Amino acid sequence: MIQLSFLVILLSFSTLCFASIGDKFSYFQDCTGFCRRDFDCPEYNFAYTWTTSPCFQCRQKCIFETVQIFQEKGWRIPQFFGKWPFISFYFNFGPLFFLIQEPASTIFSLLNLLAVYKMYKRICKEVDEEFRMKTVWKGYGWAGMIVWICSALFHSRDFWITEYMDYFAACLLIFYAMFAGVSFVFPWLQSSNDGKKAYVFFQVIFVWD
Template identity: 30%
Template structure:
């Protein structure tokens, strides 16, 4: 049988299953208590003030989510019996829930990335304000301080929403995750240009930032208000990510920075890790897919990256103090 016809048949069967479940509240012999219907098939959930608080609702799945999940399990069981591989549902591979989390491995790894960025930013802050000399006005001598503070905030924000999105995939968490990731990539490209080309003049920084900020903002608005185009978003993110790595690689090739080997490690490691985002494969045992492995690779890279940033702080501060003397 033609592969496209098989794919279409399973897609239709899945939609029919979900539609029937949303009417009856059952998939086969499994019925869901929170799918409540009256005799005329209207929902009995009641007004908002009679429903459970959000922090309690978060621990449960709504009717539609349970219908989609169990219909997916049934379709995947049928496919496995016929020797077919996993199939994407609503653009995502089938994952097994664990302790209420939709993608438990990605959630845990996102949380670890968040912790690594927080540790890196905190140690960067302590180094700047408590271990190195300050200017007479108590400001750090390092001339890229504010830029790295913003980077730290955007990084932690991005990984926070990544953990939330992978724990519960709904429209709001999806938009927040994608928007945060795009904002971080756009800003990281800006930071790569500013630091690599030693752009210290405020007017020059504005000229560099204006087109990048405009493009990144427009892309985020497009995803949120016009169309969540996954293919286009992947192309935009890959282009920004690759360009950023190329800028850092060119600088690493010409600079005499004492920690350039750390920069090379991040550039090469980040390039290899990006292949996991491009080369997609189904989750092993319904838990670990290419995206989860990418999350795993970024943990050690984050440690090395913040180590390079702190080395850059010491290197630049030392150079500036020598010039003053």
């Protein structure tokens, strides 16, 4: 009942908004329809084939032509599939198609990966083996590296698998950070199997709720 009341109060402050109107725009729909007809691109917008040549170039052309229409009408630049239209980096290398959809985000993800890797190496080298939290923080380093690898893959090639990898890896880091924080306060969580099972149980209940 309390949750329902809170939801009602929250909704009373909400306003109508439109997300990703670019990919719903009629010109974009027609343009990508030609991509499907001419290059046999898939109906599913998040299929891997849309990150390969020539489907990717065709859809990019549709995106920026749609942006030009919006600008000519004096409208704000729209989002497409939840993202702003970025200039991508791509080229063909023989039979291979090399692509980085969002160069800046990919670079920042790799820089974060480097920072976490250096943190992990410092933990391994400088933290005393007797410190009870060392193993936990090493695990946190591994979780962080997994997150930023998945993030770099997602921003370089955005399709359904890399999207799931990015989101689930982020959840992994959030849950592990919670585990690390609770382990610092309650040592028995990390030192006993029962403690670890209890932690996993409450995390499952939290997600299910």
